[in-house]
Amino acid sequence: MFENKSADRLAKLQAFDRLLTIMDELREQCPWDKKQTIESLRHLTIEETYELSDSIMDGNLPEVKKELGDLALHIVFYARIASETGQFDIADVLNGICEKLISRHPHIYGDVKADTEEKVKQNWEQLKLKEGNKSVLGGVPVSLPALVKAMRIQEKARSAGFDWEEKSQVWEKVEEEMQEFQQAFANESHLQPEEAEKEFGDLLFSLVNYARFVNINPETALERTNKKFIKRFNYLEAEAKKAGKNLQNMTLAEMDVYWEEAKKQE
Structure with a gap:
């Protein structure tokens, strides 16, 4: 099957096969690995994801490589557990993402034209709606940290055409929200914590919006x-x-x- 692959590609395939083999051996022989379930791995995967994020923020590429390995192990682990009950296996996982990438890139694998990043993003969201998403915002995970979620909500709304036209408009909104937040504290003897919290949330959301307009990732x-x-x-x-x-x-x-x-x- 892989006769015509380059030596570099063969080395990568062999490395992945080695990981699959080790995973099978651990699942069958190691008491800890045998005990794990999809649910028990969840919090560990979250931890590994944050460790990868830390490595990226530190610009530590050796650590990035190590953390990517940890996440690759988790992906293989989940697939191995699911294969034991016939739900899916690693081939299903990989073929699934391949099919999704092909269907989500009709400008590469079809006859759709998209020559800008913005157009690609718009097509992506439209395709997701056709695939079953009931809302443009439906793909935003509920458990995302609030700052990241605000950015993703705004990006997805933009893909549907719901966005400000100029960054000056966004800054005016920031200033408006700042005034409303300050007004919440104007009379501290009648301060309502819930109202102050709401206004602070509005202010943060508007600042995230402005950051997006000037190409700053707020997180x-x-x-x-x-x-x-x-x-x-x-x-x-x-x-x-x-x-x-x-x-x-x-x-x-x-x-x-x-x-x-x-x-x-x-």
Whole structure:
């Protein structure tokens, strides 16, 4: 079957076959692997996905390679478990995604014309509706983190033509939401927490919208800021400890000296 494949492709196929073989052996012989179910693997897969995300954010390609291997194992693991009850196997999984990619790219495998990224995205969403999705937003996972979900909702709405025309309009919306959020705190003696929370949510959603318009991924941007804050705070803790100080007993002004030092080292 693979006689005409290049040596490089054969090496990849052999590596995948090796993984399938090892998975079969572990499932049949290892007490831990034999005990696992699709449900028991779920939280581990989520953890592995976040570890891959961390590696990508750190720009650590050796770790990216390792984490991709972990996820590949999980995919094979799920398929092996399902094959034991005749639900599906790894061939079904791979053929399924191949068929979906072919059907979702009629501009490559058919006679549809799509010469821009935006047109490709619009075709993609229209095809998903034809395949059974009841709503353009139906493909957004319920359990996505809220910031990522906001971005995906807005992207999908755009693919259906529901979007602002200019980024200036989006910024006006940000300013409007900021004013409404500030108004929620105008009279703190009658502050309604639920109303303030709602207005803050609207403000965040509008900021995500603006980020999308200027080609910034808000999840990536916020995570970079998180990492920057952690690095600076760790420096603050370490330097205070070297000086024999305890953060709880330091003034904000004293801590800010170390904070500014940390910023200069970036």
